[in-house]
Amino acid sequence: MSHSEVAILGGGPIGVEAALACVERGLLPTIYEREAIGGNIQKWGHVRLFSPFCLSSSVRGRRILATAGHLLPDDDSLLTGNEFLDQYLKPLAALPELAGCVIENTSVLKIGREDQLKGDNIGSDKRAASRFRLLHEAGGKQTIATADFVLDCTGTFGNHNWLGSGGLPCLGEDVVSGRIHYDLPDISGEDRDEFVGKRTLVIGSGYSSATNVVALAELSESDSATQIDWVTRSPADFPIALIDNDILTERDELTQRANRLANDSQSGVNWIPGYVVESLRLTQESNDQIEVTLSSVEDGQRRTLMVDRIIANVGFRPDRSIYEELQVHECYATQGPMKLAAALLGETSADCLTQTSHGLQTLQNPEPNFYILGAKSYGRSSKFLIKIGLEQIERVVLGLG
Numbered sequence: 001m002s003h004s005e006v007a008i009l010g011g012g013p014i015g016v017e018a019a020l021a022c023v024e025r026g027l028l029p030t031i032y033e034r035e036a037i038g039g040n041i042q043k044w045g046h047v048r049l050f051s052p053f054c055l056s057s058s059v060r061g062r063r064i065l066a067t068a069g070h071l072l073p074d075d076d077s078l079l080t081g082n083e084f085l086d087q088y089l090k091p092l093a094a095l096p097e098l099a100g101c102v103i104e105n106t107s108v109l110k111i112g113r114e115d116q117l118k119g120d121n122i123g124s125d126k127r128a129a130s131r132f133r134l135l136h137e138a139g140g141k142q143t144i145a146t147a148d149f150v151l152d153c154t155g156t157f158g159n160h161n162w163l164g165s166g167g168l169p170c171l172g173e174d175v176v177s178g179r180i181h182y183d184l185p186d187i188s189g190e191d192r193d194e195f196v197g198k199r200t201l202v203i204g205s206g207y208s209s210a211t212n213v214v215a216l217a218e219l220s221e222s223d224s225a226t227q228i229d230w231v232t233r234s235p236a237d238f239p240i241a242l243i244d245n246d247i248l249t250e251r252d253e254l255t256q257r258a259n260r261l262a263n264d265s266q267s268g269v270n271w272i273p274g275y276v277v278e279s280l281r282l283t284q285e286s287n288d289q290i291e292v293t294l295s296s297v298e299d300g301q302r303r304t305l306m307v308d309r310i311i312a313n314v315g316f317r318p319d320r321s322i323y324e325e326l327q328v329h330e331c332y333a334t335q336g337p338m339k340l341a342a343a344l345l346g347e348t349s350a351d352c353l354t355q356t357s358h359g360l361q362t363l364q365n366p367e368p369n370f371y372i373l374g375a376k377s378y379g380r381s382s383k384f385l386i387k388i389g390l391e392q393i394e395r396v397v398l399g400l401g
Contacts, residue, residue, distance in 0.1 A: 006022050023098065163310075359395060
């Protein structure tokens with residue numbers, strides 16, 4: 001009896017959990033991870049998760065690790081990214097059940113169908129008669145692999161949006177890109193020297209920007225020369241929207257602290273609401289400083305800042321080039337799978353914790369046997385939680401075979 005082969009793109013929590021679910025179903029998974037297992041998590045490993053451990057791990061994973069003798073965190077533990085990696089994800093990927101299933105330092109570049117072009121058998125199940133063809137690269141060498149099913153769990157982290165008005169790169173962004181962080185630098189740790197005693201501009205109104213502003217404010221308490229400018233596009237009364245009766249205490253505390261800093265003239269945080277970045281320019285006098293021109297969203301009035309570093313927490317987007325030869329129906333607003341995007345747009349709550357996976361049908365594409373799971377399934381939306389991806393796995397893997 002032959003077993004279906006499942007190619008899983010991405011060795012993060014969704015990819016590893018999906019592989020374990022496949023093994024349990026008698027399928028043959030292969031995880032392709034461009035770095036090491038949890039490579040993206042390592043880049044923000046100093047940050048503490050909002051969700052407790054029980055919402056960031058599966059019942060299956062916890063059961064198998066416990067049976068194998070691993071000591072697991074308490075269900076209500078709020079782990080840092082590094083703690084989550086060391087105490088859960090890496091041991092999960094190293095289980096005997098996944099022996100030979102994990103291929104690290106390998107990037108899947110493109111996916112297609114054997115003997116079928118993108119325009120062949122449009123929207124037809126006939127496409128399933130041809131296996132998937134994956135072009136992947138490791139150590140500068142390219143190889144072709146095949147599979148019956150493909151689960152794209154590559155996420156969006158690392159594929160940042162642009163910081164200019166309208167989502168375009170602002171003038172000079174490419175020139176200054178070496179001075180811009182689009183993620184979560186370890187401001188109080190290994191990246192401290194880059195920010196201490198400097199003036200940093202933070203751009204964005206989400207939890208990543210709040211995390212960075214709070215860390216910079218703590219740094220300024222020990223070094224008064226450390227200055228923080230915080231620009232948000234919305235002219236609202238607070239930079240971060242509050243969630244009433246938020247049960248994620250870490251998220252609630254971060255929101256309230258960041259909002260207090262923004263509205264306290266003595267905090268060292270210069271909050272500038274209602275502006276977007278028009279241009280960036282390295283000053284002629286010193287290449288150590290960046291001249292930032294801001295434009296008001298209400299009347300176009302401009303103002304200029306001189307800063308040393310920029311942290312642009314402007315969100316991430318999916319890398320769709322991987323599957324551009326497949327028939328994927330995408331949302332024109334979020335660039336996520338259309339059916340799921342439509343379901344998400346119908347939600348009214350601002351709290352991502354209230355969401356569900358919306359069922360198997362919303363995860364299906366015109367391309368048979370191809371699924372986008374995890375953060376990438378949300379496209380540009382930042383409302384994804386790991387618990388949603390775990391629910392997606394159960395619905396999708398149950399139907400494979």
